[in-house]
Amino acid sequence: MAATVLASGVEVGAELPSQTFALRRVDLVKYAGASGDFNVIHWNERVAIEVGLPNVIAHGMLTMAEAVRVVTDWCGDPGAVVEYSTRFTKPVPVPDDDAGATVDVSGKVVEVLDSGRVKVELTATCDGVKVLGMARVVIQLA
Amino acid sequence: MALNVELVGKQYPPQAYEVGREKIREFAAAVGDSNPAYRDVDAAKALGHDDLVAPPTFAVVVTRGPQIAVIDDPDLGLDFSRVVHGDQKFQFTRPIVAGEVLHTTASVHSARTMAGNDILTIRSDVADDTGAPVVSVFATLVARAVEG
Numbered sequence: 001m002a003a004t005v006l007a008s009g010v011e012v013g014a015e016l017p018s019q020t021f022a023l024r025r026v027d028l029v030k031y032a033g034a035s036g037d038f039n040v041i042h043w044n045e046r047v048a049i050e051v052g053l054p055n056v057i058a059h060g061m062l063t064m065a066e067a068v069r070v071v072t073d074w075c076g077d078p079g080a081v082v083e084y085s086t087r088f089t090k091p092v093p094v095p096d097d098d099a100g101a102t103v104d105v106s107g108k109v110v111e112v113l114d115s116g117r118v119k120v121e122l123t124a125t126c127d128g129v130k131v132l133g134m135a136r137v138v139i140q141l142a
Numbered sequence: 143m144a145l146n147v148e149l150v151g152k153q154y155p156p157q158a159y160e161v162g163r164e165k166i167r168e169f170a171a172a173v174g175d176s177n178p179a180y181r182d183v184d185a186a187k188a189l190g191h192d193d194l195v196a197p198p199t200f201a202v203v204v205t206r207g208p209q210i211a212v213i214d215d216p217d218l219g220l221d222f223s224r225v226v227h228g229d230q231k232f233q234f235t236r237p238i239v240a241g242e243v244l245h246t247t248a249s250v251h252s253a254r255t256m257a258g259n260d261i262l263t264i265r266s267d268v269a270d271d272t273g274a275p276v277v278s279v280f281a282t283l284v285a286r287a288v289e290g
Contacts, residue, residue: 002189021174034172036206051223060227065173065199072198077189078179078237081198085231085280134229 004076007116007141016074016107021066023058024100031062055093067124070107071137080139087133092126116141145260146219153249154211159204163240166194196238205266205279208248212264221285228282235275244268258287
């Protein structure tokens with residue numbers, strides 16, 4: 001591992017740089033292809049609405065993949081992630097327009113663990129609504 | 143048919159997955175992540191990895207086949223048409239890197255019914271060619287109760 005952030009310099013409450021991600025229909029199609037998840041609620045508006053969703057929704061795993069960048073961009077090594085967990089509390093509806101959905105992600109150090117590990121809590125919102133719950137990342141720092 | 147809670151602990155046959163550089167690059171591009179460790183072998187090696195490192199959630203690609211084998215088990219009784227993804231957890235022993243062959247054993251970690259919702263957690267244990275653990279993935283699927 002080669003995280004560039006030193007554990008000794010990290011304190012509980014430290015805030016990581018926030019990021020904003022745009023999720024458009026084309027991004028969902030790309031993720032479906034790359035991940036193999038072709039569940040129709042992620043690309044077919046007719047079926048999504050039939051099953052009671054507000055619109056086509058983003059793959060929870062796509063939101064999870066975007067959100068963790070707040071941590072991996074900060075710590076310098078994506079291989080430093082030891083644990084990553086979340087609940088999918090609300091769907092991210094993706095309208096059929098050029099802007100798509102916008103997901104805002106921030107991160108805060110909530111615990112300094114033994115042997116250079118720290119726990120970060122992520123907050124991800126779409127239109128002010130929390131879309132991930134208990135989103136936590138444990139990373140191994142230098 | 144309701145979710146069969148007696149399947150807790152059932153293990154399914156291991157499946158192999160060969161991690162390719164181009165698949166890591168494709169996945170990183172699909173999630174819009176331009177981290178050089180996912181694209182450039184020298185950048186990954188500079189961080190101490192043997193080859194391109196996979197994004198943390200790439201583990202879902204590796205464990206997809208074994209998970210589907212669980213969902214498709216005719217004894218399971220999960221109504222997949224009503225399924226939403228409840229939660230997800232990755233526990234890494236080490237990151238996944240390009241060029242290795244991984245072996246995934248999926249099992250029914252928990253299965254219960256709560257307020258009419260069927261809640262299933264599939265555990266997928268990923269090991270390398272030597273049998274050493276790489277990552278354990280827990281995916282919880284919720285089949286929503288039929289209304290009315």
